[in-house]
Amino acid sequence: MMPQIEIDKKKCTTPYECKKCLQICPQAVFAVAPTKIERFKETDPEDYEVQAVFRDKCTVYMDCVKACPTGAVTVKAGA
Amino acid sequence: MQKTAEIAQPIARIDCIYRRTIRATLEDGEQRPRSCLGLGVGMFRWEEWPERYKSGVEFLSTGEAKKHIDHWHKRGMVITIMSFGTPYIRGICLCDYPDCVAIRMRIDYDVKPYLFKGHEVAKVDYDECIGCGSCAQRCQFGAIKMEVTVKKSNIDMTRCFGCGVCAYACLQNAINLLDREKLPALTEEW
Numbered sequence: 001m002m003p004q005i006e007i008d009k010k011k012c013t014t015p016y017e018c019k020k021c022l023q024i025c026p027q028a029v030f031a032v033a034p035t036k037i038e039r040f041k042e043t044d045p046e047d048y049e050v051q052a053v054f055r056d057k058c059t060v061y062m063d064c065v066k067a068c069p070t071g072a073v074t075v076k077a078g079a
Numbered sequence: 080m081q082k083t084a085e086i087a088q089p090i091a092r093i094d095c096i097y098r099r100t101i102r103a104t105l106e107d108g109e110q111r112p113r114s115c116l117g118l119g120v121g122m123f124r125w126e127e128w129p130e131r132y133k134s135g136v137e138f139l140s141t142g143e144a145k146k147h148i149d150h151w152h153k154r155g156m157v158i159t160i161m162s163f164g165t166p167y168i169r170g171i172c173l174c175d176y177p178d179c180v181a182i183r184m185r186i187d188y189d190v191k192p193y194l195f196k197g198h199e200v201a202k203v204d205y206d207e208c209i210g211c212g213s214c215a216q217r218c219q220f221g222a223i224k225m226e227v228t229v230k231k232s233n234i235d236m237t238r239c240f241g242c243g244v245c246a247y248a249c250l251q252n253a254i255n256l257l258d259r260e261k262l263p264a265l266t267e268e269w
Contacts, residue, residue, distance in 0.1 A: 053101075
């Protein structure tokens, strides 16, 4: 039932600067989170990744797919 | 909340990590407010975790903190207390849906420990209510509906978190905040 949201990490190269999918999603499904946090150090923007955290809320409206400038997001309706 | 601001020292204004993660706003300035308040001496060591406290911290006096809380409460933010290993109080959060993960976890997934209800419960005075609906727009918990036939707003007290945002929004002062402990059915409802 749950839609399958996939983010191609190879295409999504600047998650921290872009964040278009986060802002456009009507259900606020996405999150951009650092993959590591170090003491005394700000995380490198390259160490961020977009995650579809609240994917059970997704309505497959496909705004994220349209908004993604690199075509890294794919959404498939769940069977 | 005002009392918390009186007791706690130091108070530092920081940006909300959830808001930054979920809705991508790195808060600065009036448009993207640096909204949350961090409490306690730990705030002096914020530079150890620059990632967590991105955009820095701004230390506030008690008066400034109270004004800050008031300002955002009036504009519709839910004011919550963040504990980091209860009873240690770590911060005062300003939350709204869907940015706030605590609110989402509680109302979307019913994970209780993320957010408990407040000590008060809102109730509409039907004689005063004119049915303008400004309270219903504000509720972050989906507890307020408009009763179409009687043209009044209806607050589901079992769903109410007692944040008081609706009472602030009501121009008629028709919403009263009652003591949860005085309502037998809701006393244990957190």
